[in-house]
Amino acid sequence: MNNLIHETSKIQEITYELKIQDVMDTEYQTVNSGMAVGSLREVLRKKRILGVPVVDGTDLVGIVSIEDFIKCMENGKLGETVGTMMTMDVKTLFADEPLITAVNKFEEYGFSRFPVISRQTGKLVGIITKIDIIKGILKKLETAYQHEEERRYRASHIFNDIVADDISIDLKYFIEGKNFDKAGEASTGLKKTLNRLGFPPDIVRRVTISTYEAEINIVSYTDKGEIHAFIDSNQIRIVVTDTGPGILDIEKAMLPGFSTAPGWVRELGFGAGMGLPNIKKFTDKMTLESVVGEGTRLETVVFLDSNKNKL
């Protein structure tokens, strides 16, 4: 990863510009040192993680990984506490350090994650993995660079060690309701990232047409919402949620031509009643759920495998 970053000056710039705290995961899992090793399995499995920091009170006291767990299992030590088998000499990063420091440490130690510490308080404030770094850089590239550079700064050229095998990246976008100036930013951003990850143009087109329609619906009918893209090597799944008024009659809303779009939405070129039918047309799977007064949840899947592809 390091060498490749040196070849690509724009990516390099970003790794100096972004701080670890900009990309780290702040909703991380911890365990305490008194926990039985046997219970670790559940934590790691449930959270689908390969390692977890050990925290007593508010102090970071160690780190355990799936390898540590396997070793204990082989030696029949599942009854002992995490404290007896964790690594106490934890390599950490500071939240305010530039991303390049993290990149270098991943290279140097070959670990899959680092706990992140606040320089001011000395306490644990996050976890960072290589995937977090990739996600951070992709997000930055969505807004920082222009269209013609997409193919040149393909993620597959930069992160071939990771992207080549099994990518699994999720990206989140927050959508402001009623703001038509910003409408489409999430979908255009996602389009750049999918191109950069090297997905075929027709797949990118189908995914982003449906995401854009959903984004416009959030802007048109709700106060705010979220688009969550789960990208992996065999499918692209998009989950769109909002806390808007909900849809009274979903069957009716799905009918081509049906629209309740107010005048201001129609003036902007929307309100043909074709958004949801378009989403259905361009995706392989579509689920729409809604509770009036609470909000709406849309989930779509586009498969990469042409056998499963309906178009």
Add this chain to the structure above:
Amino acid sequence: MKLAEIKEILQAEILTTEFDPELDIEIGCSSDLMSDILAFAQPGSVLVTSLINVQVINTANIADIKVVCFVMDKDPHQSIITHAEKNSIAVLKTKFTTFECCGLLYMNGLKSCNYTKFDNFKTYII
């Protein structure tokens, strides 16, 4: 048909720095309804529209349309031009109406996108 030829036929003015006269365009589409464009426009078409706002550019971008032509000599705001340039979309404007533009391009051999009506489509009065 080359983009340069389209520009000639429509006697259009180029508004963006983005403009490749050699760009091949075989298909045209025209609508002021963005969802119609998303549903039926083919990648690489030229879009003729009288609607002028940033979402036209976003729609074109999402639908892989590289050329947008605004009709009736309407001047888009600079922010729209800049947005188009950022997304590598060429923007033209012409004094012709939508009807005239489509007629001229069609007469000169530009093909239409394949429109197939959605099942159960109707318009509702609410």
